[in-house]
Amino acid sequence: GDSVTQMEGPVTLSEEAFLTINCTYTATGYPSLFWYVQYPGEGLQLLLKATKADDKGSNKGFEATYRKETTSFHLEKGSVQVSDSAVYFCALTRRSSNTGKLIFGQGTTLQVKP
Amino acid sequence: NAGVTQTPKFQVLKTGQSMTLQCAQDMNHEYMSWYRQDPGMGLRLIHYSVGAGITDQGEVPNGYNVSRSTTEDFPLRLLSAAPSQTSVYFCASRMDGPPYEQYFGPGTRLTVT
Numbered sequence: 114g115d116s117v118t119q120m121e122g123p124v125t126l127s128e129e130a131f132l133t134i135n136c137t138y139t140a141t142g143y144p145s146l147f148w149y150v151q152y153p154g155e156g157l158q159l160l161l162k163a164t165k166a167d168d169k170g171s172n173k174g175f176e177a178t179y180r181k182e183t184t185s186f187h188l189e190k191g192s193v194q195v196s197d198s199a200v201y202f203c204a205l206t207r208r209s210s211n212t213g214k215l216i217f218g219q220g221t222t223l224q225v226k227p
Numbered sequence: 228n229a230g231v232t233q234t235p236k237f238q239v240l241k242t243g244q245s246m247t248l249q250c251a252q253d254m255n256h257e258y259m260s261w262y263r264q265d266p267g268m269g270l271r272l273i274h275y276s277v278g279a280g281i282t283d284q285g286e287v288p289n290g291y292n293v294s295r296s297t298t299e300d301f302p303l304r305l306l307s308a309a310p311s312q313t314s315v316y317f318c319a320s321r322m323d324g325p326p327y328e329q330y331f332g333p334g335t336r337l338t339v340t
Contacts, residue, residue, distance in 0.1 A: 145326040156231075156317055157270075157331040164326040202270075206327045212285060213258050213321070214272045215329055 115140040119203050119218035126225050132190040134221045136177075136203035139184065144205040146170075146179055146186040147215070151200045160188075160201070193225045228253050231332035233318050239338045240308040248303040248335050250318030258321045259301040260329070263287065263314040270317070276301055308339045 120135040138144065145164045149157040161170030166181035175190045186203060203218040234249045252259065260275040272285030276295040290312060292304040301320075305312060315336050319329040 145328070147326075147328055149331075156333040159328050159330065162326050162328050206329075208325060208327065212272060212275055212283070213260065213277070213327070214275070214285065215262075215270070215319075217270045219267075219269050 115144070115205065115207065115216050117203050117205055117216055117218040119201075119221050121219075121221070123222040123224055126193055126223070128195055128225055128227050129192045130225075132188070132193045132197075132223065134188040134201055134203075134223070136186045136188065136218060137184055138186065138203070138205050140205055140207060140216075142207060142209065143181075144207045146177070147204045147206075148175070148177055148186070148188050149202040149204060149217075151202065151220070153199070157202065193223070195225045195227055198223055198225045230254065231318055231320055231330050233316075233332035233335050235335060236333065237336050239340065240305070241340055242308060242310060244308050246305050246308065248305075248316055248318075248337075250301045250303065250332060251299050252301075252318075252320040252330075253299065254320060254322075254330070255298060256320035256330075257298065257323050258329075259295070260285070260319050261291070261293065261301070261303045262317045262319065264317060264334075265314050273303065273316075305337075310339045313337060313339045
């Protein structure tokens with residue numbers, strides 16, 4: 114079945130460091146790929162998305178590229194801030210899915226220290 | 228637009244009590260869904276709806292009922308609460324058509340004692 118695997122956290126970085134959170138997926142066809150962010154005590158916010166191979170999603174300095182050949186969608190940011198501390202979820206959905214379900218990775222906690 | 232709204236934000240129930248978690252969206256989305264989030268289990272789909280009058284089960288539907296009488300509202304009912312239903316519940320909605328991203332509400336944190 115479809116699945117998403119994320120690197121385990123927590124990831125602890127100093128402010129202005131470079132961030133990479135790895136995400137790989139297993140799915141048939143061409144799923145849509147997403148990154149969601151969850152701040153403490155809040156719901157999930159859509160961070161960025163991509164729908165086809167080589168698409169690059171970007172938002173708020175975060176980027177991820179849909180790599181079909183490696184089935185990956187790694188999240189990157191050039192310079193993290195304390196305010197980026199949150200849990201990040203990689204997710205996919207297939208257009209052909211009957212349920213429309215989003216399949217999530219387990220989440221990666223990012224802690225950014227001043 | 229308010230997006231997806233949920234009430235209440237917090238709720239404590241005793242075992243056996245019933246309650247309804249409210250969810251509403253103002254984006255005219257046909258598709259709505261309910262997830263629960265548990266430590267170590269990620270997010271799991273409870274029920275979903277592809278339009279008014281149409282609902283179906285997700286992967287963990289037992290103990291929950293839903294209905295969809297309008298496009299805007301998608302309440303989740305707990306019939307007889309159990310401690311295993313202690314969780315954070317999220318409602319989400321999305322447009323029909325790619326890329327199929329879903330927009331989530333702020334969540335309801337439910338504790339069943």
